[in-house]
Amino acid sequence: MNRRDGGRFRTACMDIEYGQSDCQIGIKDMEKNIVRQISEKLRESVPGNVLCEDMGIRREHVGKRMYDPPLVGFGSAGDPLFEAYKKPGVIGPWHMSPKEWLSDAETVVSFFFPTNREVRESNRTARRHASDLWAYARIEGQAYIAAFMEAVACWFRENGFDACVPSSDPRWQKMFAGKGITGYPEITDASFGSRWSERHAAYVCGLGTFGLSKGLITKKGMAGRFGSVLVSAVFEPDPRPYTGIYDYCIRCGACAARCPVHAIDMTSGKDHTKCMECLNASGKVLAPRYGCGLCQTGVPCEDRIPRRTEQPDEVRDRA
Numbered sequence: 001m002n003r004r005d006g007g008r009f010r011t012a013c014m015d016i017e018y019g020q021s022d023c024q025i026g027i028k029d030m031e032k033n034i035v036r037q038i039s040e041k042l043r044e045s046v047p048g049n050v051l052c053e054d055m056g057i058r059r060e061h062v063g064k065r066m067y068d069p070p071l072v073g074f075g076s077a078g079d080p081l082f083e084a085y086k087k088p089g090v091i092g093p094w095h096m097s098p099k100e101w102l103s104d105a106e107t108v109v110s111f112f113f114p115t116n117r118e119v120r121e122s123n124r125t126a127r128r129h130a131s132d133l134w135a136y137a138r139i140e141g142q143a144y145i146a147a148f149m150e151a152v153a154c155w156f157r158e159n160g161f162d163a164c165v166p167s168s169d170p171r172w173q174k175m176f177a178g179k180g181i182t183g184y185p186e187i188t189d190a191s192f193g194s195r196w197s198e199r200h201a202a203y204v205c206g207l208g209t210f211g212l213s214k215g216l217i218t219k220k221g222m223a224g225r226f227g228s229v230l231v232s233a234v235f236e237p238d239p240r241p242y243t244g245i246y247d248y249c250i251r252c253g254a255c256a257a258r259c260p261v262h263a264i265d266m267t268s269g270k271d272h273t274k275c276m277e278c279l280n281a282s283g284k285v286l287a288p289r290y291g292c293g294l295c296q297t298g299v300p301c302e303d304r305i306p307r308r309t310e311q312p313d314e315v316r317d318r319a
């Protein structure tokens with residue numbers, strides 16, 4: 001980054017003021033704080049996080065907020081983990097590195113939007129498929145997060161940097177049961193994934209570690225959604241306060257017990273095919289939406305890093 005003073009940032013669609021630098025913190029931290037300030041402003045100014053009648057939802061949910069303020073993490077675009085992700089059995093060779101998305105990428109900025117408490121609570125009592133609120137957050141909420149990510153990229157571009165949002169890039173592809181991405185002999189009917197994994201990017205950026213259910217457990221828990229932007233600006237990577245990919249998972253099995261189709265196994269982990277079939281079935285009930293997320297709610301890692309001594313029932317009993 002090269003802008004160190006507070007000031008005002010304008011684009012065609014927004015007008016944002018951000019604060020003066022703080023002499024008590026290092027330049028590198030200050031620059032990351034500017035991005036955090038901008039993110040906070042954008043979170044408020046980008047429309048779509050509050051449910052409205054135009055979305056075709058149940059009237060009683062109008063005015064409810066889907067996502068809380070995001071966690072923001074910074075990682076190096078050259079982190080060797082991105083090459084490791086290409087290995088078969090990790091993600092696969094179809095996963096694109098930051099520099100394949102953006103040739104002059106220097107930094108990955110990852111965001112985790114925790115699901116709002118009311119949405120989480122509504123899903124805790126769900127047994128077969130997502131609650132209405134959870135499904136809104138899955139579909140309309142994802143549209144809001146996509147718009148937010150584009151606004152962040154827009155801010156970087158207006159300030160003289162290159163930026164790319166992989167999830168909205170035309171090269172982005174998703175693979176279900178071996179379909180959607182072609183050209184790799186490693187692909188089988190059991191292959192699931194995409195050209196860019198938000199959870200794996202968040203792991204690099206210090207935001208959290210994986211759970212048995214394959215979600216990422218952050219300090220605000222697992223219930224939420226991720227987004228990321230790749231930028232040519234240089235930021236100091238955030239430290240990763242963990243060493244193992246499952247460090248925050250206490251292997252309590254609550255997610256396996258919550259799964260309506262027994263897609264999570266304590267030994268073999270998550271069966272993506274069963275999960276996909278469950279999500280497809282939910283579309284018949286929740287149309288035009290779909291969703292589940294039962295393994296992310298009513299579990300000890302729902303909204304925080306679980307304590308090692310925690311029992312699965314504790315979180316369900318919490319008010």
Ligand code: SF4
Pocket residue numbers: 210211212213214248249250251252253254255256299300301306
């Ligand atoms: S519910 Fe328990 S086993 Fe499942 S991901 Fe969370 S901490 Fe791990």
Ligand code: SF4
Pocket residue numbers: 213258259260261262263264270274275276278279292293294295296
């Ligand atoms: S693994 Fe899939 S089907 Fe099972 S609870 Fe999680 S989202 Fe639902």
